[in-house]
Amino acid sequence: MKKRTDLALEAKQLWERSAGAATRLEGVAARSSKRFRFSLTKVDILNDKGVEALGKPVGQYITMELGSQELRGRDADHAARTLSELLSSLMQLKKDESVLVVGLGNREVTPDAIGPASVSGLLLTRHLIRHLPDQFGSFRSVCAVCPGVLGSTGFESLELVHAAMEKAKPDKVIVIDALASCDADRLLSTIQLTDTGIIPGSGIGNSRAAFNRNTVGVPVFAIGVPTVMDLEACAEQVQKHHLMVTPRNIDTMVRTVSKIVANGINQTLYDRLSSDEIAQFV
Numbered sequence: 217m218k219k220r221t222d223l224a225l226e227a228k229q230l231w232e233r234s235a236g237a238a239t240r241l242e243g244v245a246a247r248s249s250k251r252f253r254f255s256l257t258k259v260d261i262l263n264d265k266g267v268e269a270l271g272k273p274v275g276q277y278i279t280m281e282l283g284s285q286e287l288r289g290r291d292a293d294h295a296a297r298t299l300s301e302l303l304s305s306l307m308q309l310k311k312d313e314s315v316l317v318v319g320l321g322n323r324e325v326t327p328d329a330i331g332p333a334s335v336s337g338l339l340l341t342r343h344l345i346r347h348l349p350d351q352f353g354s355f356r357s358v359c360a361v362c363p364g365v366l367g368s369t370g371f372e373s374l375e376l377v378h379a380a381m382e383k384a385k386p387d388k389v390i391v392i393d394a395l396a397s398c399d400a401d402r403l404l405s406t407i408q409l410t411d412t413g414i415i416p417g418s419g420i421g422n423s424r425a426a427f428n429r430n431t432v433g434v435p436v437f438a439i440g441v442p443t444v445m446d447l448e449a450c451a452e453q454v455q456k457h458h459l460m461v462t463p464r465n466i467d468t469m470v471r472t473v474s475k476i477v478a479n480g481i482n483q484t485l486y487d488r489l490s491s492d493e494i495a496q497f498v
Contacts, residue, residue, distance in 0.1 A: 220446045222395035223408055224259040224277035227270040230398070241269055251301070252294040255281040273428070275412035278302050282405045286472055292479075293491070299407060299439075299480030306411050307388060307437055307484065314342070314357035315485055316386035318377055318427065320393040320416050322365045327443040327462040330474055331392040332362040334439075337478030339486060339497045342384060356485050359384050373416060374425040374432075381432065389436045391427045392477060397442035403462065404469040407441055407477065414438035439481075441473050 221227055231241060243266025246259045259277045261267060267274060280298060287295055309315070317338060319331030342359040344352040363369065363376035377389075391414050397403055413428030413436035428436050444462045463469060482494045 219398040220396050221398040222440060223279060223397055223402070223406070223442065224261070224270060224272055224410070225257050225279040225408075226398055226402075227272060228259055231269050242266070243269060251298045253283060253291075254295065254298055255283070256298075256302070257281075273412045275410055276306060277412070278306070278409045280407045280409070281402070282407070282473075282476075284405060286469065287476065288472075292472070292476055295476045296479035296483060296491070299409075299476060300483035302409050303390075303437065303439070303480060303484045304487070306409060307390075307435075309356075309388065309484070311356075313387035314384070315359075316377075316380060316384050316389045317358065317360040317481065318373075318389060318391045319360065319362040320373055320391060320414075320427075321362075322368065323362065324368075326466045326470055328365075328394050329470055330394045330441045330443060330477070333470055333474035334392045334477040334481070335360045335362055337475055337482075337498060339482050339494055357384075357386075358485050359386070372425050374427065377427070377432065381434075386434060388434055389427070389432055390481060391436060391438045393438065393440050394444070395440040395442040396444050396446060398445065400445055400461075402442050403445060404441065404443060404466070404473050407439065407473070410438050410440075411435070412438070414440065439477055441477065443470070 219230060228244060228246060243263045244259065244261055246257060248257045250256065257279045261270060261272055261274050280302060282295055317335060319335035321328040321331040323329045323332035338360055340358055340360055341352055341355045342357045345355060345357055361377060361380040363373040366372055393414055393416055413426060415426045483491065486494055
């Protein structure tokens with residue numbers, strides 16, 4: 217039985233367990249480090265052999281393990297700063313580049329609300345630059361869209377994002393979404409960043425249109441937080457029901473992690489402002 221996961225780190229670990237220690241994983245490079253007290257693992261999928269082994273596109277995947285599902289105070293600030301540093305290293309933003317942030321998911325379903333919840337904490341400036349140029353003319357142009365889900369709107373998320381792209385014409389896109397994990401310890405305590413974009417719903421077997429450079433037209437960077445685990449990975453008796461499991465304190469955890477994600481993105485996009493200055497506008 218193949219376990220479902222959206223995390224490149226877990227895909228690598230699953231491959232290594234199945235292949236055995238004597239088999240070398242070709243086309244993949246990985247290295248680990250720490251920042252503050254957070255464990256970081258960077259997995260690079262280098263070529264077609266790596267794609268075939270892990271089932272993910274060529275690119276960079278960085279996993280940040282928070283070590284706790286309920287960070288507060290200084291720990292939460294350190295987490296946001298670390299996320300900002302990682303995202304900055306991936307995006308390589310130029311001073312005048314504009315950004316569209318996409319919050320994927322259904323805000324009415326808590327395990328799927330990481331995207332919209334994170335967007336609600338962002339400093340958005342596109343409209344302020346246009347209407348108050350004297351005050352905000354030096355800011356980076358940032359806008360956001362939460363396209364909802366097909367069953368609620370009748371549109372694929374990518375269709376609505378294409379409409380937003382036509383208006384905003386951003387240089388780069390950040391997509392935020394909930395992910396699936398095969399390890400309960402990683403739920404809401406892990407953040408994955410990648411420069412490959414994302415395929416919404418792939419971890420739960422309900423793949424939608426992909427968000428990547430080919431489909432969007434500009435570089436797409438994804439931030440994902442695992443919120444659910446496939447019960448088929450641990451309980452054969454529930455296979456026929458295709459159930460997913462999520463923590464019982466999911467509401468609190470989503471609020472906590474989405475705030476870290478929002479603060480990390482804000483610090484990346486407005487690196488000349490302090491966190492206190494950003495908080496005045498949000």
